[in-house]
Amino acid sequence: MCLYEDESVLAFDKPAGMHSVPGKGEDKQDCLSARAQALFPEARVVHRLDLDTSGVIVMARGPEAQRRLNRSFELRQIDKRYVAVVQGCLTPPDGDWGLIDLPIALDWERRPLHTVDAATGRPSQTHWHLLAVDPVAQTSRVLLEPFTGRSHQLRVHLQALGHPMLGDRLYGGPVATPRAPRLLLHATQILLPHPESGQALFIESPVPF
Numbered sequence: 462m463c464l465y466e467d468e469s470v471l472a473f474d475k476p477a478g479m480h481s482v483p484g485k486g487e488d489k490q491d492c493l494s495a496r497a498q499a500l501f502p503e504a505r506v507v508h509r510l511d512l513d514t515s516g517v518i519v520m521a522r523g524p525e526a527q528r529r530l531n532r533s534f535e536l537r538q539i540d541k542r543y544v545a546v547v548q549g550c551l552t553p554p555d556g557d558w559g560l561i562d563l564p565i566a567l568d569w570e571r572r573p574l575h576t577v578d579a580a581t582g583r584p585s586q587t588h589w590h591l592l593a594v595d596p597v598a599q600t601s602r603v604l605l606e607p608f609t610g611r612s613h614q615l616r617v618h619l620q621a622l623g624h625p626m627l628g629d630r631l632y633g634g635p636v637a638t639p640r641a642p643r644l645l646l647h648a649t650q651i652l653l654p655h656p657e658s659g660q661a662l663f664i665e666s667p668v669p670f
Contacts, residue, residue, distance in 0.1 A: 516648025529656035
């Protein structure tokens, strides 16, 4: 589903279970970028979402827009927000937002899993805001804003807090994984400088859970 379109920018609503870009093997060629390029041949990839994560993905129209958007990502001028439902009842942070500051490294023996590793991990920060707690279901709904962009960062950080995301086949464990038919993580908002005008561009996708 196309959420936004102009002369330089495209935004799509990626469903859970769809690859962002082609993977290895014939069964992984159907992906969001391929479908987008079938409609917009000039579409270029600038970022990705995990296979099991749904929500907003932005693509550039042409190489110059791609270069400028890539630069905005490098300079951390792009703000992304996600909504997740996690196992357990989180305690509200001091203040409106809390910070998870835990270094993340690839778990080489269990690839593609990542883990918190103080010795070899790369610095990783996630801001989080508690939206709601359901004491009966023993779940919490949180708004997440990654400051860094490590692989599986949000999933690893919430697991490290003892609150894995529901439906997470990689990090949910025996309790959280079977509680949802999909990973309950959705990229709901993105705010970026437009590659042509420099004006703030806000794109939103409603949370489907």
